[in-house]
Amino acid sequence: MKIITKSIEPMHFDVLHQTITDPYSPQAYKRRIDRAVAKAEENGFSHLVIYADREHFANLTYFTGFDPRFEEALLILAKGIEPILLVGNEGYSYCTIIPYQLDVVLYQSFSLMGQERVPTTKNVLAESYEKAGINGSSRIGLIGWKYFRDVEGSNPDYMTDVPHYLVSSLQSIVGKERVLNATSLLINANDGLRTTVDVDELAVLEIAAAKASRGVQNMFLNLEEGMSEIEASFYLQFDGNPLVAHPNVNFTPKGVLQGTASPSRHPLTYGSSMNVGFGYRGSMCARTGVYVYDRADFDKYYPTSWEAAYVPYFKMTALWYELVRIGNTGKAVVEELLKRVPEFTKLGIGLNPGHLIHSDEWTNSLFVTHEEIELRSGMAIQCDVIANPPGHPGLHIEDGLVIADAGLRNEFKAKYSNAWKRIERRRKVMKEILGIDIGDQILPLSDIQGVYYPFGADLSTVMAVER
Numbered sequence: 051m052k053i054i055t056k057s058i059e060p061m062h063f064d065v066l067h068q069t070i071t072d073p074y075s076p077q078a079y080k081r082r083i084d085r086a087v088a089k090a091e092e093n094g095f096s097h098l099v100i101y102a103d104r105e106h107f108a109n110l111t112y113f114t115g116f117d118p119r120f121e122e123a124l125l126i127l128a129k130g131i132e133p134i135l136l137v138g139n140e141g142y143s144y145c146t147i148i149p150y151q152l153d154v155v156l157y158q159s160f161s162l163m164g165q166e167r168v169p170t171t172k173n174v175l176a177e178s179y180e181k182a183g184i185n186g187s188s189r190i191g192l193i194g195w196k197y198f199r200d201v202e203g204s205n206p207d208y209m210t211d212v213p214h215y216l217v218s219s220l221q222s223i224v225g226k227e228r229v230l231n232a233t234s235l236l237i238n239a240n241d242g243l244r245t246t247v248d249v250d251e252l253a254v255l256e257i258a259a260a261k262a263s264r265g266v267q268n269m270f271l272n273l274e275e276g277m278s279e280i281e282a283s284f285y286l287q288f289d290g291n292p293l294v295a296h297p298n299v300n301f302t303p304k305g306v307l308q309g310t311a312s313p314s315r316h317p318l319t320y321g322s323s324m325n326v327g328f329g330y331r332g333s334m335c336a337r338t339g340v341y342v343y344d345r346a347d348f349d350k351y352y353p354t355s356w357e358a359a360y361v362p363y364f365k366m367t368a369l370w371y372e373l374v375r376i377g378n379t380g381k382a383v384v385e386e387l388l389k390r391v392p393e394f395t396k397l398g399i400g401l402n403p404g405h406l407i408h409s410d411e412w413t414n415s416l417f418v419t420h421e422e423i424e425l426r427s428g429m430a431i432q433c434d435v436i437a438n439p440p441g442h443p444g445l446h447i448e449d450g451l452v453i454a455d456a457g458l459r460n461e462f463k464a465k466y467s468n469a470w471k472r473i474e475r476r477r478k479v480m481k482e483i484l485g486i487d488i489g490d491q492i493l494p495l496s497d498i499q500g501v502y503y504p505f506g507a508d509l510s511t512v513m514a515v516e517r
Contacts, residue, residue, distance in 0.1 A: 115147060
């Protein structure tokens with residue numbers, strides 16, 4: 051596999067004026083609840099108790115379309131009961147976006163400090179648990195943000211990130227041994243409910259990724275020497291849809307190494323390192339590189355970096371896309387990258403080479419070496435390999451995709467024809483311009499999928515594979 055540069059026409063895109071926050075149908079949420087309750091029963095749980103706050107909302111949103119934003123919330127699910135949702139003062143109004151009937155309970159301890167707490171607030175938890183049928187014989191599956199592995203504690207099933215006062219309120223009824231972490235039911239990469247998307251979720255992810263990638267491309271198109279990070283961030287074209295993470299735009303080596311730093315006043319200087327990371331909920335598009343016009347200037351500032359870092363990094367990225375397919379495993383992808391790109395270990399890659407995404411930016415990762423996790427249809431995946439090779443500028447190409455078998459592809463094409471046309475264009479760019487031999491199963495969601503500008507001031511030159 052030979053890595054080259056190739057000339058292209060700079061890409062321009064229209065702004066995509068679409069929302070990503072419309073709730074799904076009532077039937078979609080009810081199907082999710084039914085699957086979760088059945089899965090809970092299979093694992094010996096009588097109830098699922100799902101906690102969410104402003105940052106860690108995704109598991110609750112999956113069942114409701116509601117996220118607590120300023121506050122916290124608690125959802126109780128069990129066979130034969132109407133779902134019970136406990137919310138704070140502001141959530142009590144906002145939760146009317148939920149498109150189906152459920153039992154909404156005002157629990158003012160979830161409200162912000164200084165807001166009203168009526169005297170009966172202290173009774174709400176116990177009354178809600180009783181209404182849900184939670185008693186001494188119940189076995190609770192507690193769902194927060196994370197589950198834990200044996201290497202993290204002696205009793206990982208009993209470790210939880212849910213606030214202690216909520217955990218202890220359940221333990222006081224059922225006992226400590228009957229409240230267990232059940233978050234893996236939703237986000238385990240093998241079979242978690244949120245790790246396989248359906249056709250309608252795929253459509254939302256596609257909109258989010260298209261919007262984010264168009265914003266990143268627009269920023270690149272408008273970069274000028276001397277422009278500050280905060281000025282450059284204006285061109286991301288943020289439109290009010292919820293973000294998946296804080297945007298980062300950095301024009302200094304220190305900022306690039308910090309990884310998630312917000313834009314500041316640092317000016318863009320010629321020859322400098324630079325990065326951008328921007329994503330709406332369900333997406334992330336990121337690039338790290340240097341701001342020069344051509345290879346001659348690149349070599350002037352970084353005389354050994356092209357062959358030592360840039361060529362192996364892009365080779366690794368191209369191979370990653372060609373290895374991601376149904377039936378392969380994340381472990382096999384990692385092992386093959388290590389085998390075929392011997393420089394891999396010298397590129398300063400600290401995190402997994404890719405991960406799952408949903409309404410949260412990093413749901414889990416199957417690209418691990420401690421277990422075999424099979425790639426399957428419906429997985430939403432980020433190609434996300436952050437490299438900070440010692441002595442060289444950082445590199446990062448991050449875009450999202452969904453793996454889809456023929457059934458999912460045909461369903462999506464029939465239901466979302468405009469989005470399918472965008473996907474077809476991206477596939478054509480990857481195969482015919484970038485030379486990356488992706489399989490039919492790969493549905494690129496970013497409008498600049500795999501596109502890397504090695505000379506950040508020249509958007510007519512990209513890295514590519516020559517066969």
